[in-house]
Amino acid sequence: xxxxxxxxxxxxxxxxxxxxxxxxxxxxxxxxxxxxxxxxxxxxxxxxxxxxxxxxxxxxxxxxxxxxxxxxxxxxxxxxxxxxxxxxxxxxxxxxxxxxxxxxxxxxxxxxxxxxxxxxxxxxxxxxxxxxxxxxxxxxxxxxxxxxxxxxxxxxxxxxxxxxxxxxxxxxxxxxxxxxxxxxxxxxxxxxxxxxxxxxxxxxxxxxxxxxxxxxxxxxxxxxxxxxxxxxxxxxxxxxxxxxxxxxxxxxxxxxxxxxxxxxxxxxxxxxxxxxxxxxxxxxxxxxxxxxxxxxxxxxxxxxxxxxxxxxxxxxxxxxxxxxxxxxxxxxxxxxxxxxxxxxxxxxxxxxxxxxxxx
Ligand SMILES: Cc1cc2nc3c(=O)[nH]c(=O)nc-3n(C[C@H](O)[C@H](O)[C@H](O)COP(=O)(O)OP(=O)(O)OC[C@H]3O[C@@H](n4cnc5c(N)ncnc54)[C@H](O)[C@@H]3O)c2cc1C
Numbered sequence: 001x002x003x004x005x006x007x008x009x010x011x012x013x014x015x016x017x018x019x020x021x022x023x024x025x026x027x028x029x030x031x032x033x034x035x036x037x038x039x040x041x042x043x044x045x046x047x048x049x050x051x052x053x054x055x056x057x058x059x060x061x062x063x064x065x066x067x068x069x070x071x072x073x074x075x076x077x078x079x080x081x082x083x084x085x086x087x088x089x090x091x092x093x094x095x096x097x098x099x100x101x102x103x104x105x106x107x108x109x110x111x112x113x114x115x116x117x118x119x120x121x122x123x124x125x126x127x128x129x130x131x132x133x134x135x136x137x138x139x140x141x142x143x144x145x146x147x148x149x150x151x152x153x154x155x156x157x158x159x160x161x162x163x164x165x166x167x168x169x170x171x172x173x174x175x176x177x178x179x180x181x182x183x184x185x186x187x188x189x190x191x192x193x194x195x196x197x198x199x200x201x202x203x204x205x206x207x208x209x210x211x212x213x214x215x216x217x218x219x220x221x222x223x224x225x226x227x228x229x230x231x232x233x234x235x236x237x238x239x240x241x242x243x244x245x246x247x248x249x250x251x252x253x254x255x256x257x258x259x260x261x262x263x264x265x266x267x268x269x270x271x272x273x274x275x276x277x278x279x280x281x282x283x284x285x286x287x288x289x290x291x292x293x294x295x296x297x298x299x300x301x302x303x304x305x306x307x308x309x310x311x312x313x314x315x316x317x318x319x320x321x322x323x324x325x326x327x328x329x330x331x332x333x334x335x336x337x338x339x340x341x342x343x344x345x346x347x348x349x350x351x352x353x354x355x356x357x358x359x
Pocket of ligand 1: 144180181182183184196197198199200201202203204205206207208209242243244246247294295349350351352353354355356357
């Protein structure tokens, strides 16, 4: 049975709608949307979210529907931001009617307060953040978030608002916060807090700088959750540097007793080792750079390549998160040398040497 649907509609004056809508559909297909020809124009479906295009005289009509307000927000934002982008020099006015008028802030945004800061190791600083809605990050499916780092020239923090066109607006767009991706290392639902472990790296950027400066009472905007999850397997191979240590540590804590496998963790030196809770069948090996720069070694790929895999018939899973060059090497190993199907591995670039994170 279908539950309540939230719906919204926009009339958009596009001078040349055909190519703009076609580009939008093409783009959404790349993001796994299904597109089919409806009676009056294309209809898109992405999970439980729907969008339908039709014509009314000279105007393009877009109808969006979702089972909750967050889905409706995402549908409106996605349609509007892409239409504005693909319309190029001739951006149309977009105004939504229907449900969702009460959405003032992005529903996946919240402001958390720093309630604790401590050094876990000499290069890892843990911030404990409190908020009303940290339960959004419960479960391995909700592992990551984006933190907002306020612009250094701004005195009062800027928080995102949702405009009438459904797209985020900033009071000072020129001084808007930068976003950096982090992992929810631990969650305490009873206390309403979550922990994030920040690497305090050389060449500090906005993310590590925020962690180094943070003090109890600071307010930090976060957006998420954004991804996560771990495929069930009999035998795991985890590989990561210190940026993926929080994710690997949390996944290890959630593995069923009796799980077997190998874990390689690359860190600066022995002082960065942390106690980990893991099934006894998961063998953890720490790899030390011992003076070499982060992102400059082949420690992880060498260790992964030297690991004997179990005999056929067992479900194996390889998970890796690390610097871009190590990511490339491990992904090539997984796909080309081991011929692992996509369902049996996830290798992610967590950062890139010499490049600032995605803004
Ligand atoms: C899904 C996901 C989850 C992540 N979770 C965590 C987490 O829980 N904890 C965590 O600390 N990081 C995590 N990261 C990595 C983090 O987002 C990056 O390290 C990010 O670049 C840090 O931002 P920054 O503002 O400190 O530095 P940036 O402004 O991005 O970079 C400034 C300079 O520092 C360099 N740099 C960036 N990171 C490092 C590093 N680790 N060591 C050495 N040099 C570096 C860059 O190459 C650049 O030259 C995660 C990344 C992803 C994709």
